[in-house]
Amino acid sequence: xxxxxxxxxxxxxxxxxxxxxxxxxxxxxxxxxxxxxxxxxxxxxxxxxxxxxxxxxxxxxxxxxxxxxxxxxxxxxxxxxxxxxxxxxxxxxxxxxxxxxxxxxxxxxxxxxxxxxxxxxxxxxxxxxxxxxxxxxxxxxxxxxxxxxxxxxxxxxxxxxxxxxxxxxxxxxxxxxxxxxxxxxxxxxxxxxxxxxxxxx
Numbered sequence: 001x002x003x004x005x006x007x008x009x010x011x012x013x014x015x016x017x018x019x020x021x022x023x024x025x026x027x028x029x030x031x032x033x034x035x036x037x038x039x040x041x042x043x044x045x046x047x048x049x050x051x052x053x054x055x056x057x058x059x060x061x062x063x064x065x066x067x068x069x070x071x072x073x074x075x076x077x078x079x080x081x082x083x084x085x086x087x088x089x090x091x092x093x094x095x096x097x098x099x100x101x102x103x104x105x106x107x108x109x110x111x112x113x114x115x116x117x118x119x120x121x122x123x124x125x126x127x128x129x130x131x132x133x134x135x136x137x138x139x140x141x142x143x144x145x146x147x148x149x150x151x152x153x154x155x156x157x158x159x160x161x162x163x164x165x166x167x168x169x170x171x172x173x174x175x176x177x178x179x180x181x182x183x184x185x186x187x188x189x190x191x192x193x194x195x196x197x198x199x200x201x
Contacts, residue, residue: 002074002181004048004199008084009098012067020067023094024156027069028169028187033161034087036186042081047073048198049188050111054173056153065154065171071188072198076100103199110179110197114190116153116170175200 012023031049039045053066073079079100088095122140129139155170169187182196190196 002046003179004072004074005103006073006076006079006100007103007199008071008079008100009052010069010071010084010088011096011098013094013096014067015094018094020065021157023091024065025158026091027088027095028156029158030087030091031069031071031084032158032187034082034084035184035188038082039186044078044081045183045185047071047078047082047188048113048184048196050113050198050200051154051171051173052201054154054171056173059152063152063154065156070198072103106201107199108201109199110176111173111200112176112180112190112195112197113171113173113188114192114194115185115187116151116172117192 010027012020012027014020015023035045035047038047049072050070051065052068052070053064055062055064055066057063071079071082071084073082084097088097125136125139125143128134128143129136132139134142153170153172155168157166158169159166171189176195176197178197180195180197182194184196185191
C-alpha cells in the first residue's frame with residue numbers, strides 16, 4: 001500500500017429549503033455505488049474519506065458530519081478512475097466538487113474513520129443470560145439498565161441496494177498517532193476492527 005498523495009473535496013452547498021442530512025444520503029448512496037463498482041471492475045480499494053468538519057458530542061446534541069467530504073487516494077489516477085464528477089452529476093445543484101489536488105504539505109495529522117454499529121440489546125441479553133445462567137427476561141431487564149451504551153455518533157441514512165431496507169451508517173472519526181496504510185470498504189472507511197488512516201488538516 002502507498003501513502004495518500006491526492007484528494008478531492010466535496011462541499012454540500014447550504015440550502016435553507018433542504019436539510020444537509022438529506023443531501024448526505026443522496027451523496028453517499030452514489031459514492032458507495034461508485035466505490036463498489038471501482039473495486040469490482042478495477043480491483044481498487046485504496047480510496048478513503050474524511051469529514052473535515054466532523055464533531056462528536058457525547059450527549060448527542062451537537063454531533064455532526066459537517067458539510068465537507070474529502071476523498072483520498074494514493075494516486076491521481078485512482079481518483080480519475082473513480083470519476084466523482086460522473087457519479088455526482090445529478091447532485092450538481094447541491095454539492096460543489098473541487099478538482100483533484102495534491103495533499104503536499106497540507107497534512108497536519110492522521111485520522112481513522114470507521115463504522116459504529118449500535119449494540120443489539122437482545123444479543124447482549126442472550127449472551128448475558130447464558131453467562132450468568134439466568135432467564136432471558138431477567139437478562140433483558142439488566143441489559144436495558146446497564147449495558148446499553150450506544151453512542152450518538154453522527155450518521156447518514158441510507159437504503160440497502162439489494163433489498164431497499166433503510167439503515168444508518170454511523171461514523172466514528174478519531175485522531176491517530178501514526179499513519180497506517182491499507183485498504184478501505186465500499187464506504188471509503190474502515191470496518192470496525194481496522195485502523196487505516198487518511199491525512200487530516
